[in-house]
Amino acid sequence: MDAAIRRWRAALFLFMLAAGTGMASWVARTPAVRDGLDVSTGVMGLVLFGLSTGSMAGVTASGPLVRRCGGRVTISAGAALVVAGLLVVAAGASLSLAAGVFCGLALFGGGLGIAEVAFNIEGAAVESIIGRPVLPVLHGCFSLGTVVGALLGMALTAVAFPVGWHLTAVAALIAAVAVRAVLSLPHGTGKKTAGDDDSPRRSGGPGHLRVWRDRRLLLIGVIVLAMAFGEGAANDWLPLLMVDGYHVSATAGSLTFLAFAASMTLGRFAGGPLLERFGRTQVVRISAVTASLGLVVVIVSPSPLMAGAATVLWGLGTSLGFPVTLSAAGDHPHDAAERVGAVATAGYVAFLVGPPALGFLADHIGLRLTMTVVLALLVVASALAGVLGSGGRAETAADTKAQPMSS
Template sequence: MATPLSTTSAGLSRPQVLAWRNALFAIFGLCGLSMASWASRIPAVKEALQVSTSSMGILIFGIAAGSIVGLLASSHVIARIGARRTIAVVLTVGAVGFAVAGFGVSIGPSYAVVMIGLIIFGSMFSICDVAMNLQGAVNERVLGRSVMPVFHAFFSFGTVIGAALGAGAEAIHLPIAVHLLVIAVIFAGGALVSVRFLQSEHIIAEEAVAHDDHSKTWRGRLSIWRDPRTLVIGLIVLGMAFTEGSANDWLALAMVEGHDTTKATGALVLGIFVASMTVGRLAGVSLLDRFGRVPVLRGSAVLAAIGLVMVIFVPVVWISVIGVVFWGLGASLGFPVGMSAAADDPKTAAARVSAVATIGYFAFLVGPPVIGFLGQHVGLLHALLVVLVLVAIAGFASGAAREPLPAKAQSN
């Protein structure tokens, strides 16, 4: 549960705080919309570029490579220009990269142009990810209640819409360039409107956040990497991000190649996955309040593992789809709970959120090429066995996300 900070002490009215929260809902949703729009067209991209599964893994690696660069720079960029301005800039530039990737698929096609577009999009997306999670953590504190899973549920809402639009675009054979250009315009336009309602992350300056060395200097921001709790929380997020990301990147194609479904069905199954994640995140607030972070994270890991086993080993499509539901529910809370845990101490929140997100995004860096390489040799379904290992690691590491004692005492 978040530590309350009254709107009066924060210098904001209740409507301002709620408008801030709603703007973050929109930004999280737009980010989910863009990511799922790309993921839903991956089978069509592979076909248009006429490349192998391993080559697609390298291409998807473009997003991850850009993401790591962006994450390493994120805390420094945010410290320099603030989270609000950061979000406005990076989402605009990221939309341009997204459109470039679409044109690279349909015009040429050019593998290199697609890669460049994805690197731009990935780097901007990851900086935004840290900035919006930091904004979410501060808003959560001002509201005085846990809302981080709901922010991430809106990301999932966006992915549901993106996957549905992707399935529709695939069904009517809409050119990828047109599809991604439309999404890029919606992405940038919606973000620029929403960012007007955001507030400074230094609104909790009375708690010495704005004056803490972790946020003022490069050395302070980097010192958070020496904290063992940062690394173990990062390990939780790494495992759960890999669990979520592997579905976003490969589930549609795994259904097509592993379960012999159509490309439109593959996109639809991806939509089922992200819908399950949305349900899990909305239900997660009540579960976290009732049981706490650690039991919920461990239960999530078990549920995700069961779902993965069903998808990998059961050849009946409808049973695999049930497994996809379990997989999505199990993967839903790892990232938002990790972000909340990273932001427990407001004096180190920006630096720790950035560090944990960087560790988590390592899954997106190594995941696509690893699964693509294994998928080329043993098939995509069996390649997903790697995800089971990381789910287990995340489950065992979940103790590091335990709520601070004062917060638990207050919630009681």
């Protein structure tokens, strides 16, 4: 692997680490923000809808932006929105303005949506060049960032540090990292020209819509939606689930989210060797079953300690779902960027419908029982996992038994 590829890959890892820190910093402070805004769980779901709406708008715009401008420009725009969004959230939380937090989350989510789809396209390109799994580690860096953010959030929650100042400092950190990362990215990854074979004129429609005619990709989209829903439910609600469902302190709620984030990180960094040995189908199927077992305990456990421990299974189980399905979506000789962007969009649908739907349902039956919706989706993902093992490009060593691995 030459120096340029190493810098490219390192830049992707660095930014995802910072993005994960930003996300977890927000999540760890949601109980404090909810209390500061003095709103119900249902209203908090509406506030979180800003993050979901922004994410969906961002991920929808990202594919066309990558095709028009390339990944580097798209990531730069996303990073700017992430920083601006965190600053607005900080101001809204400090002034106890729910509308301000909503708007800030919309900007933050939009930036993440724009940047993360572009990063997945970049990561899939690196994966194709070096012939080894990259996306699990890329998402592992995001999860490692969530561990850092959760630790910081837990510590600052314990000492009642102002949420506004906390998020402002995180925004400054992300801005510095983004500048460093963007400078190491190549120009034009994923960019299309008028003469490309998959242009709308020659293919019969925009690439991001045309690729959904592939039945296999459609089923992959269902899997990624289910697995992303499982991950997103914890990101949005786990601290509040522990606080409201098990009556623990806000610090204990943050500690539970830390356990989830740490298990996500472990699962993703261990994912490469597991994928090379067992293949995507078995890894995703076992992952979905593991997450389901963890969720069952969280839902029915009489003990907060047992429920907190079960979030480790939840995190391990959902850790590889999103990156592995994105990697499977990229198995195509011509439409890899469009397919990755399309499947990532399906994943973000979970983030769009999840927070408000779960919040409204929780107002009637509680957050613990509401998680049965997530459990049902994970069962569906396990049942459909077989479609991940038959792509058109190198998948994993275990899937193909014939693909050489370069360094």
